[in-house]
Amino acid sequence: MKIEQIHNLFLECNSVCTDTRKINKDDIFFALKGDNFNGNTYAEQAIKKGAKYVIIDDKEYKISDKTILVNNVIKTLQELASYHRTFLNIPIIALTGSNGKTTTKELINAVLSEKYKTTATLGNLNNHIGVPLTLLSMNPNTEIGIVEMGANHLKEIAFLCNITKPDYGYITNFGKAHLEGFGSVEGVIKGKSEMYDYLIANRKTIFVNGNDAIQVNKTNDAKRLVFGNTNSANINIDFIDAKPFVESKYNDLNIKSQLIGDYNFNNIAAAITMGNYFNVKDNVIKNAIENYVPNNNRSQIIKKGYNKIILDAYNANPTSINAALLNFEKQTGHKIAVLGDMFELGNETKQEHQTITDLAISLNIDKIILIGENFYQSKVSSEKVVQYKTFEEFKKHFKIYTIKNTTLLIKGSRGMALERVLESL
Secondary structure, eight states: OOHHHHHHHHHHSSOEESOGGGOOTTOEEEOOBOSSOBGGGGHHHHHHTTOSEEEESOGGGOOSTTEEEOSOHHHHHHHHHHHHHHHHOOOEEEEEOSSOHHHHHHHHHHHHTTTSOEEEOOTTOOSTTHHHHHHHTOOTTOSEEEEEOOOSSTTHHHHHHHHHOOSEEEEOOOOSOSHHHHOSHHHHHHHHTHHHHHHHHTTOEEEEETTOHHHHHHTTTSEEEEEESSTTOSEEEEEEEESSEEEEEETTEEEEEEEESGGGHHHHHHHHHHHHHTTOOHHHHHHHHHHOOOOTTSSEEEEETTEEEEEEOSOOOHHHHHHHHHHHTTSOSEEEEEEEOOOSOGGGHHHHHHHHHHHHHHSSOSEEEEESHHHHTSOOOOTTEEEESSHHHHHHHHTTOOOOSEEEEEEOOGGGOGGGGGGGO
16 A cells, blocks of 8 residues: 555544553554564554554554555554645754753753744654654644654754754754764764755755854855854853853843753754744743743642652763753752662763762762762772662662751663652652
8 A cells, every 4th residue: 555545544534543451432553563562453443443544564463454564564554644734735843852852852842832832752652763753743733843853873853854854954063972882982973963964965954053163164055043242242141140050141131041050051942943933022032931840750840748859850860960060069058979880871871880989979969869870880989979789779778768858869871760758759
């Protein structure tokens, strides 16, 4: 069956589903395969649960006219998403980067949705499956699409751009993330810059942080809009302070966000810039950013008893932990940093964990708790550091402490699930 025919079937359905546990009536179910599962085996169950059509790639499971046999389910999902994107013909903003992607995406959506009907990536569904699902969640009512793209190897961003065909792009930053897959920071820069390659080749618009010399240099020949507080900026946005919430100035307006850490200034500035570009009124931009409250374990401020918790446990890499620690040092009162292992660092794993350990020790932080096998191997020369090889070991001993009138930073890679620390407080 041709992709345009599958698209016609898709238009008859309510939404796309890849998990029979979440299926709704008149969904179209894509029977994806993984290392430990075969979605084809759920074809009959999907139909019984109300799926209007099921896309399969194993003829053994073609049980009715509702089951559509294709050569490869995931490839069909991606082709359908790209076809649907062309069918809708709406402006799409794509963004990637080592840190701050999801927060920036949420801020952009908060600003633009004040004027337009937007559809943005849900959570961090930003890979070869998540991006197609995001595109397929857009409908004729969508006026602007916002697509987050993640990658841990070369050519992935290029692949996602070819599916998404973005009209606008933004790279948050280049940092020490996914070094195992990219090989080096230079590999990270090359991989993320695949978005620039696509946008420049197709004469599309790039939003550029003028305070980032690498970004500016890489887009010298591009159609771009530069923001920041440099002479080359098209849009001037100034950082005022972060005590602890980021405050910035734009067109004589002071914007007081609910985001902590000066590292969030660039995320806010990007959202302001796109709001300006798409003709959202200044006061509307201000209100949208000031009303945005972070969630999903990203820079959340939580009060628990007499303590204040900075919960930033969604993910971590050397660049983001470095920024978080430097910001955390600025907090007043008694401070405890709870840090969990960073993953996907390849040959740099040992050195990067030691570097972060040394940095934490050097800062004005009263106690440092390191959790995970990688941090456990760090050499420590300070009595204010406690190391635990596993979270279970930490949990067992942490209950001994009586913490009061303390600010805690909780940060680690997703696999560490450090939000569990809250259960011990």
